[in-house]
Amino acid sequence: MSEHASGDHKVAVTEAVRAAIVRGEYAPGQRLVEADLCERFGTTRFVARSALAELSSRGLIEIERNRGARVREITLDEAIEITEVRRLLEGLGAARAAERIIPAGSAALRAILVDMRAAVARSELLRYSDLNARLHATIREIAGHETSARLLGQLRDQTVRHQFSLALVPGRPAISLPQHEAIVAAVTARDPAAAERAMHDHLQSVIEALRALPGSGGRPARLPVRR
16 A cells, blocks of 8 residues: 555544544443454554544544543533634634625525524424534635634534534524524625624524533533434
């Protein structure tokens, strides 16, 4: 295998393990055994070890000497702190998106909103959650700020289980939908200050909703596993 192909394989395995963790296939605290990863992802011990080291640097797993690697447990309080950082970074992204938006971007955001409204009307909570993530990702793409996008990707991966739990709170989508409509309205109107403010308001609402979930106070919340 060439050096380039080897590098691509390492990246692919790392992303595959990351995706499995984010999907909830590996639970918080679960041990990640190199031999099992090799068998599942068709790779070598060296590549599996490299993937674990990379995911440790992203805060998704923890590696303890003589004990191996485990999926890192993110407490609800830590998820709140992470969302406070997201509020700042996503506010920056929304403002920048408002400066850079073009008609194709406006159409994409409005199309997602149409689907979000339909999901709320049909009480499709999981679909709404997916569309929520897509809307934020589209805004990041329009913003074109690579550093904040990279950081936000890591932060969102760490809190995905808490975000999923929040999405299942009765009535939550109906609360967040108008907030997303305000964000899109400001971005498509090319109003950076209003876009940043709308994003801050939305994520402050997320923080308050997280604080109301069971598990706040430093204990890891036992949340449902998404399949």
